[in-house]
Amino acid sequence: MVKTCVICDAARAVLKRPKTGQQICKECFYHVFETEIHHTIIDNHLFSRGDKVAIGASGGKDSTVLAHVLKTLNGRYNYGLDLFLLSVDEGITGYRDDSLETVKRNQQQYDLPLKIVSYEELYHWTMDEIVKEVGLKNNCTFCGVFRRQALDRGAAMLDVDHIVTGHNADDIAETILMNILRGDTPRLQRCTEIVTTGESLIRRSKPFKYTYEKEIVMYAYFKKLDYFSTECTYSPNAYRGYARTFLKDLEAIRPTAILDIIQSGEAFQIKTEVKMPVQQTCVRCGYMSSNELCKACVLLEGLNRGLPKLGIGKTERLRKQHNLQVSEKPVITETAW
Numbered sequence: 411m412v413k414t415c416v417i418c419d420a421a422r423a424v425l426k427r428p429k430t431g432q433q434i435c436k437e438c439f440y441h442v443f444e445t446e447i448h449h450t451i452i453d454n455h456l457f458s459r460g461d462k463v464a465i466g467a468s469g470g471k472d473s474t475v476l477a478h479v480l481k482t483l484n485g486r487y488n489y490g491l492d493l494f495l496l497s498v499d500e501g502i503t504g505y506r507d508d509s510l511e512t513v514k515r516n517q518q519q520y521d522l523p524l525k526i527v528s529y530e531e532l533y534h535w536t537m538d539e540i541v542k543e544v545g546l547k548n549n550c551t552f553c554g555v556f557r558r559q560a561l562d563r564g565a566a567m568l569d570v571d572h573i574v575t576g577h578n579a580d581d582i583a584e585t586i587l588m589n590i591l592r593g594d595t596p597r598l599q600r601c602t603e604i605v606t607t608g609e610s611l612i613r614r615s616k617p618f619k620y621t622y623e624k625e626i627v628m629y630a631y632f633k634k635l636d637y638f639s640t641e642c643t644y645s646p647n648a649y650r651g652y653a654r655t656f657l658k659d660l661e662a663i664r665p666t667a668i669l670d671i672i673q674s675g676e677a678f679q680i681k682t683e684v685k686m687p688v689q690q691t692c693v694r695c696g697y698m699s700s701n702e703l704c705k706a707c708v709l710l711e712g713l714n715r716g717l718p719k720l721g722i723g724k725t726e727r728l729r730k731q732h733n734l735q736v737s738e739k740p741v742i743t744e745t746a747w
């Protein structure tokens with residue numbers, strides 16, 4: 411029997427909404443999907459009229475849908491935003507070079523200016539070179555720290571006020587689970603925030619905080635958006651992988667699990683005696699940092715001295731052993747941004 415859309419009660423239902431289980435038509439799906447993101451933007455006061463906003467564009471499904479939807483909403487609701495695409499080229503052959511070709515096409519399709527910054531120009535190391543030094547196990551740490559800072563640096567070059575990323579509800583629920591599992595209380599507080607200022611003063615936000623990954627994929631599919639769907643060749647992040655599988659299993663039994671975890675994360679109160687990092691400036695590169703040396707400089711120090719593990723995990727002993735001058739205390743695990 412042909413089912414009718416439960417929203418418009420007129421068109422044929424062609425999909426079941428992963429978030430609510432409603433059987434709806436394509437047009438109603440586009441409408442609810444875009445309107446929910448509009449409400450997230452308005453309710454959380456993400457933007458002000460005249461803001462210059464860089465969309466972190468990787469060419470993947472999330473940031474491609476984000477570029478499409480922000481461009482659409484900016485026109486429909488007259489937000490008055492100046493939008494840019496900002497891409498980081500990590501230097502991963504066979505992955506980022508291909509996805510950047512997608513971003514270049516998106517630039518034409520959405521008629522938005524594009525800025526690309528690379529690890530090679532900023533740090534004189536590509537991820538291909540870093541992986542040769544550090545192997546597959548810890549490379550995500552380097553990539554995460556460098557990408558975060560590279561986005562900030564690219565945003566400063568574009569003179570934008572704000573960076574938006576395509577982190578979705580699944581990513582956030584996963585990060586909450588991971589931070590609980592490893593007892594990382596300061597990150598647990600930060601990871602549920604929809605807007606952060608990070609180590610630079612540029613605002614960073616996640617308009618897809620409440621948007622399900624499955625719906626992003628559906629939207630991209632029905633709208634026939636041009637995106638790149640290959641996984642990073644260097645991403646063996648086992649711990650996140652377990653959290654992801656666990657979350658997907660929960661979602662299969664109870665689709666609201668994703669939003670429930672986010673809601674629980676938001677409701678956690680961090681005890682005042684938990685020490686939060688104090689902002690200062692990196693003594694080496696002058697960038698904002700919560701230690702004397704910023705994380706990127708610690709990692710670079712290790713790479714440049716042929717001691718790539720210097721910035722990861724058990725640094726205290728290594729720092730003494732190798733006479734690293736500055737008394738920073740970087741215990742860097744994967745960045746949960």
Ligand SMILES: Nc1ncnc2c1ncn2[C@@H]1O[C@H](COP(=O)(O)OP(=O)(O)OP(=O)(O)O)[C@@H](O)[C@H]1O
Pocket residue numbers: 465466467468469470471472473474496497498499500557574575576577581
């Ligand atoms: N190389 C990059 N350049 C610019 N922005 C990036 C880059 N990599 C990631 N981002 C931003 O961070 C978000 C989350 O990145 P993540 O690596 O988790 O990829 P993802 O969940 O597969 O997202 P996407 O589908 O957009 O690639 C992306 O949606 C994008 O906004």
